[in-house]
Amino acid sequence: MMKTIPLGKSGLQVPAIAVGCMRIGEMPAEKLAEQIRWYLEHGLNFFDHADIYGGGRCEENFRDAFRQTGFDREQVIIQSKCGIRQGFYDFSKEYILSSVDGILQRLGTDYLDVLVLHRPDALMEPEEVAEAFDRLEQSGKVRHFGVSNHRPAQIELLQKYLHQKLSVNQMQLSIPCSSMISAGMEANMMTDGAVDRDGSVLDYCRLHDITIQTWSPFQYGFFEGVFVGNREKFPELNQVLDELSEKYGATPTGIATAWILRHPAKMQMVAGTTNLGRMAEIVRGSEITLERADWYKLYLSAGHILP
Helix, strand or coil: CCCEEECCCCCCEEECEEEECCCCCCCCHHHHHHHHHHHHHCCCCEEECCCCHHHHHHHHHHHHHHCCCCCCHHHCEEEEEECEECCEECCCHHHHHHHHHHHHHHHCCCCEEEEEECCCCCCCCHHHHHHHHHHHHHCCCEEEEEEECCCHHHHHHHHCCCCCCEEEEEEECCCCCCHHHHHHHCCCCCCHHHCCCCCCHHHHHHHCCCEEEEECCCEECCCCEECCCCCCCCHHHHHHHHHHHHHHCCCHHHHHHHHHHCCCCCCEEEECCCCHHHHHHHHHHHCCCCCHHHHHHHHHHCCCCCC
């Protein structure tokens, strides 16, 4: 069975793997319906959307495909994100409310389980966000709320005005891109890894029971490419991935999955592949608990240090 974790303080128990829906916009609805059935049969009932994915087409395609599956709306957990517009970000009350109406229409549902604010808006007026969240909750359109790519102080500022507890913070994390971990490991050192890029967001979220959802778990840089199998740029990391694949009976993708889920923060990994074979590797990885020494071996092989 797929391992589940609590989603912040929402009361929801969710799979440790979320299905990322950024790449489903052009997939034939019949094929997508088959994939959704496979996901649900394997305990993957959490689907992560955003209103900008495919310009809304991904949500529409999910709606059309889900209607073909025979499953009920209550059997899935649907999350979507809003706030990114063409050339700017917008957390105004009017835009949040209109965005959610559009999301619900495209998804063909009456409610979202989780609404996430996609990226910090420098012009955010938290009082307006609070008004929007209250209206969405009272109308039944959104049940739980979260943020993405937010620093602790930004969350604190927003939470000051909210009646709802933020349940998630979606952040980039992979073995090579793990500054939220290295900043704590290399504290008070004159090293690159000691640079605090996020305000100790990992510790903050753990202290406040906010679930970190990890995006781009197999990428390095900002969408620069996949590190698994990239032996030219990450030779040592891929060698260790191969070694541990044999040890644990999984693929390198599965081991990279296990590395994220081994962290005691109980993160939820967002997997955006549309390849069911690769998703099966990810599911297998979620079943593995890496030994402490192996977790550190992967961390070091990606170029991090232990002081």
